[in-house]
Amino acid sequence: MTPARPFTRPYVAADSLDELRGPTNGEFTLPRRLDWGPARPFDLSNERHLVIMYETVLNEARDINDLRSFVNGHSLVRLWPSLTLPPEVRTPWAERIPELSTGA
16 A cells, blocks of 8 residues: 655746746736635735735746746845745745845
8 A cells, every 4th residue: 555645736936037027016916826815906016015926926826927927037036035935835946046045
């Protein structure tokens, strides 16, 4: 009998910052597939809103196109130390994108 494996979610990470061209200003509402709580606009000029939005997208994206559409590479590097992410999300990003580890 094979022991049961714990459930693991499929997480996705970008291969480079250049492919992340998400919005950097204005108000933005994530699609329900990513933010399944009450619909709420994120004011991208508000640092806390941006952190919450990035945490949500990085945790919930199952397709690279979601990352490309909703995450901006420069903003991700700046916010990276402030993001609360599980190791299953943080590790693949840090391994693929050296700028996240160095804070460059």
